[in-house]
Amino acid sequence: MKAFAGKAAVITGAASGFGREFARIGAQLGMKLALADIQADALAATVDELRAQGALAFGEAVDVSRAADVERLAQRTLDAYGAVHLLFNNAGVAAGGLIWEQTLKDWEWVLGVNLWGVVHGVRTFVPIMLAQGDECHVVNTASVAGLLSPQMMGVYNVSKHGVVTLTETLYQDLRVTGARIGVSLLCPAFVPTGIAQSHRHRPASLRDESAPTASMIAAQKASEKAVSSGRISAGEVAQMTFDAIRENRFYVITHPKILASVELRLHDVIAQRNPTDPFSLEPRVAPRPD
């Protein structure tokens, strides 16, 4: 997809972090914006900011883990703009700790947003794009946690590995059907955004009564430290993503140094060696259980 002006973009998780930066770039490019997030107040602030710059934008309070919410977002976008050309399945949350200590609600929450959110986005919007027949593009936000299996990030790793294979399969399925829909898979490492404070918008029904375990506290601290010390900004990640859309490039690897760990993992598989610690090349950011 090379031309953006006048085209419609749908962005989930648009109230903060990468999503807000995608929206800012989309606005600069003259796109019509459909912005979705579970945080209605922060979303309204983003919409106000972009409208003040002359952009055409609306915000829809959406929980991407609910199919009906995503379908309502699609209908509103079609009612407002008549089409959808660019979709960012980007909303995401994180929880950490030793994998057997993660609660049922941790699994439901993280898989609900990170994986089911992308499932709902693809099932709802790709048929709309296919019916339009014009050039479109889908961007799914995974993570390097979708290419590696770092310790004490199990729920998140599972969700993001799911997004990686879903997106690679989407690419193959679109290719065999000859569709004019490009696909990109965004896999960032740690970048300063609100992700380490995901609990701020965790629905009450998916919060645990019990106190967090020591491993959950250690994982939270490690995540806050790693995310806040990230050296690439959310704006730079968004720019790299738009560059990939323009070039019809699938993998968007924002921190190429991490590929050494990915290579190590794949060599472990090929050599049938036991898994190497993915943090062995970057021990600074590794959470440790007490």
Ligand SMILES: NC(=O)c1ccc[n+]([C@@H]2O[C@H](COP(=O)([O-])OP(=O)(O)OC[C@H]3O[C@@H](n4cnc5c(N)ncnc54)[C@H](O)[C@@H]3O)[C@@H](O)[C@H]2O)c1
């Ligand atoms: N920041 C990083 O270090 C990093 C690294 C790799 C991948 N990611 C991924 O990037 C994506 C964007 O996260 P971010 O880093 O910008 O964090 P962020 O917290 O700043 O933004 C995420 C947005 O998603 C929204 N959201 C959460 N649950 C939702 C739901 N159920 N429905 C709709 N919206 C919901 C939040 O309200 C928030 O505005 C996520 O998928 C995240 O997993 C982030």
